[in-house]
Amino acid sequence: MSKYELQISEPWDFEHPAGSNVFSAFGVGVIPGPDKPNYGKEFFLLNVEEPFEMEGELVKQLICAPRYEGDTMQMVTSSKCIVGIARVKPQFQLGISSSVNSEEFVYCAIGSIKVT
Numbered sequence: 001m002s003k004y005e006l007q008i009s010e011p012w013d014f015e016h017p018a019g020s021n022v023f024s025a026f027g028v029g030v031i032p033g034p035d036k037p038n039y040g041k042e043f044f045l046l047n048v049e050e051p052f053e054m055e056g057e058l059v060k061q062l063i064c065a066p067r068y069e070g071d072t073m074q075m076v077t078s079s080k081c082i083v084g085i086a087r088v089k090p091q092f093q094l095g096i097s098s099s100v101n102s103e104e105f106v107y108c109a110i111g112s113i114k115v116t
Contacts, residue, residue, distance in 0.1 A: 001026040001027055001028065001047075002026070002027045002077075002115055003024055003025075003026055003027075003049075003115070003116045004024065004025050004026070004027055004046060004113050004114065004115055004116060005022060005023075005024055005113070005114050005116045006022070006023055006024070006025060006046075006062070006064075006085070006111055006112070006113050007021055007022045007111050007112045008021045008022075008085070008109045008110075008111040009021070009109075009110055009111050009112070010109060010110040010111070011109065014109060016050070016052055017050065017052050017053075018050060021111075023048065023049065023050065023052070024048075024049040024050070024116065025046035025047060025048045025049055025062060026046060026047045026049065027044065027045075027046055027077065028045040028046060028047055028094075028095065028096055029044075029045060029096040030042050030043070030044055030045070030073055030077065031043055031044075031045050031063075031094065031096065031098050031099060031100060032099040032100065033065070033099075033100050034099075034100055034101055034102040036102055039102065040065040040066075042065070042073055043063035043064065043065050043086075043100055044063065044064050044065065044073065044076050044077055044083075044113075045061065045062075045063055045094055045095075045096070045098070046061065046062045046063070046064070047060065047061055048060055048061065048062060054087060054108060055106075055108075057087070057089065057090050058090045059087045059088075059090075060088070060090065060093075061087070061088035061092075061093070061094055062085055062086065062087055062088065063085075063086050063088060063094070063100060063105055064076060064083040064084060064085045064086070064113060065083060065084055066081055066082070066083060066084075067081075067082040067083050067084050067110060068082060076113060077115075078115060079114065079115070080112055080113070080114040081112065081113055081114075082110070082111070082112050083110070083111060083112065083113050084107065084109075084110060085107075085108060085109040085110065085111055086105040086106060086107045086108055087105060087106055087108045088104060088105050089103075089104055089105060089106060092104040092105075
């Protein structure tokens, strides 16, 4: 698994327990998204290196997708890209063979991702 750095820009007051808006996660892989309007066809699944609490729930996994039209999943996984980020609800554990169900995650942030 490759290691990634995520930098949260919105919400502007996000702070990881390590003391900044930057934290690390390990890429699991690209998985299919929910087959619903307004959702991406695929998401990049990440396991957070140091889980943290957000809105009273422990965040261990995230999914993200390109934020801007024209950006690709290839940019998300191999270079730097602005992404929409959702946290996987703590009662769910996704893997490389999973497909994302809209009830399993909560959209939570905008930020950038890059390979470290």
